[in-house]
Amino acid sequence: MKTREGQLEASGLHFAIVVSKYNEFVTSRLLAGALDVLTKAGADEKAVEIARVPGAFEIPLVARRLAGSGRFDAVICLGAVIRGETPHFEYISTEASRGIAQAAWEADLPVVFGVLTTENVEQALERAGAPERNKGAEAARTAIEMATLLRTLKATKKGAQRSLKQRKTSKRKR
Numbered sequence: 001m002k003t004r005e006g007q008l009e010a011s012g013l014h015f016a017i018v019v020s021k022y023n024e025f026v027t028s029r030l031l032a033g034a035l036d037v038l039t040k041a042g043a044d045e046k047a048v049e050i051a052r053v054p055g056a057f058e059i060p061l062v063a064r065r066l067a068g069s070g071r072f073d074a075v076i077c078l079g080a081v082i083r084g085e086t087p088h089f090e091y092i093s094t095e096a097s098r099g100i101a102q103a104a105w106e107a108d109l110p111v112v113f114g115v116l117t118t119e120n121v122e123q124a125l126e127r128a129g130a131p132e133r134n135k136g137a138e139a140a141r142t143a144i145e146m147a148t149l150l151r152t153l154k155a156t157k158k159g160a161q162r163s164l165k166q167r168k169t170s171k172r173k174r
Contacts, residue, residue: 004149004152004153005145005149006144006145006146006147006148006149006150006152007144007145007148008041008141008144008145009041009042009144009148010038010041010042010043010144010147011041011042011043011044013043013047013073013074013144013147013148014047014048014049014071014072014073015038015043015047015048015049015072015073015074015075015076015140015143015147016048016049016050016051016063016066016067016071016072016074016075016076017031017034017035017048017049017050017051017075017076017077017078018051018053018059018062018063018066018075018076018077018078019031019050019051019052019053019077019078019079020052020053020054020055020056020058020059020078020079020080020115021052021053021054021055022054022055022056022079022080023079023080023081023082023124025125026080026082026116026121026124026125026128027078027079027080027128029125029128029129029134029136030078030079030080030114030116030128030134030135030136030139031050031078031136032136033128033131033134033135033136033137033138033140034076034078034114034136034137034139034140035048035140036131036137036140037137037140037141037144038140038144041140041141041144043144049066049071049072051066055079055092056079056080056081056092056093056096056115057092057095057096059077059079059096059099059100059115060077060095060096060098060099060100060102060103061099063075063077063099063100063103063111064099064102064103064106064107064111067103067104067106067107067109067111068106068107072109073109073110073147073150073151074109074110074111074112074143074144074146074147075103075107075109075110075111075112075143076112076114076136076139076140076143077096077100077111077112077113077114077115077139078114078115078136078139079096079114079115079116080115080116080118080124080128081093081096081115081116081117081118082116082118082119082120082121082124083118083119083120089117093115093117096115097113097115100112100113100115101113109150110142110143110146110147110150112139112140112142112143112146113139114135114136114138114139114140116128116135
């Protein structure tokens, strides 16, 4: 049985991070966690581009544009939607998650969901705090692993295509 998985080695990879300015007291911590993981995994500071958007609802559009640009190996989406007294929370969190997933499918690229959806500020700060619980750091690790896994699968696909061509060519020569 053949098993493939990504590695936590970011050197040579390019990342985009889309981060919401809304609830910046939380999203700035998510961003710091993501950047820490990327640099510790070997990503060059020049290979990381940050796009700041007004809120979580705007993340998918910018993520889609960046993912489709061909310049990045993965896009990391960071935001914080905190439940309030109206149904606004459901609308924003649903559309942000749907849009981020759609961006990944359309671009055939890892577009990683790092948007917190919490009941209160305390939960948001807890998930944006210590490195082992920071969801921005977790999103960055996921992006690295997915980017390296997809590179492996891409190389395998090219190898399989070459192998098929070689078999066809050798059959014609016989």
